[in-house]
Ligand SMILES: [Zn+2]
């Protein structure tokens with residue numbers, strides 16, 4: 275089987291290796307589709323806090339169970355599954371209260387353990403026990419299944435920010451997470467949604483999907499919005515979001531910042547305007563289950579937003595941080 279191994283930064287090796295066999299309590303998943311997201315590009319280019327190398331990246335995984343090890347109950351070869359990438363302990367305080375994405379003993383597929391940029395994936399015994407292979411709804415495509423993880427991240431944020439139908443929402447960054455956030459909030463009755471992106475193609479796509487869109491964050495009006503969600507890592511955008519919010523507005527903060535430190539005047543707006551700031555990192559397994567249900571019903575993703583690539587095109591794709599495509603799928607089918 276083929277696997278793409280990140281041996282060091284900027285170096286991806288495609289290797290042909292013997293297929294995995296399932297050990298006791300394990301299952302093997304044949305990968306059908308694995309999403310390639312901005313976090314993978316960051317891991318490839320600059321590394322990431324939770325990444326150790328050599329590593330097979332990829333954490334947005336949908337596929338079919340090809341082998342079930344001894345001692346496994348509840349799964350059969352042929353089951354279509356989405357793999358939740360978080361191997362959480364299931365016992366600590368965070369896990370017990372449903373915030374397993376914050377588990378102190380977390381190992382994430384594609385960061386601490388090998389992920390989905392390979393033809394077959396081994397789900398370790400503790401992952402099988404925690405149910406990280408989640409059976410897909412009948413009839414849902416693998417391509418939609420692979421969107422469960424990013425949508426689950428948007429759900430995690432929305433759980434904290436609590437969308438209200440009268441909200442005016444600003445989203446900075448009209449990439450994958452920005453659009454999924456927009457679609458999620460719309461599915462919860464929020465109509466007034468504006469997306470901004472410095473990339474004109476992305477702004478145009480957001481407009482085509484019926485959202486208000488602006489080509490740059492700089493021209494959003496001040497103190498107009500009830501909620502702002504940053505779907506980009508720029509500290510300038512944090513400033514724009516804070517200024518765009520009404521007093522007591524809610525600011526969602528998805529991505530670790532790159533670039534210069536926040537300005538004091540931005541941070542002080544949190545104080546003077548009583549802004550409420552919500553951080554969010556990844557998603558719980560419950561968020562992933564909810565995402566799958568939404569993708570099977572309320573949230574439709576247009577095929578034209580999905581760009582498909584093969585293993586041979588993967589490294590070229592990982593090099594491109596700024597791009598026009600919204601979702602990229604490594605397609606094994
Ligand atoms: Zn991702």
Ligand SMILES: [Zn+2]
Pocket residue numbers: 362363364365366367368369374377378379380
């Ligand atoms: Zn835990």
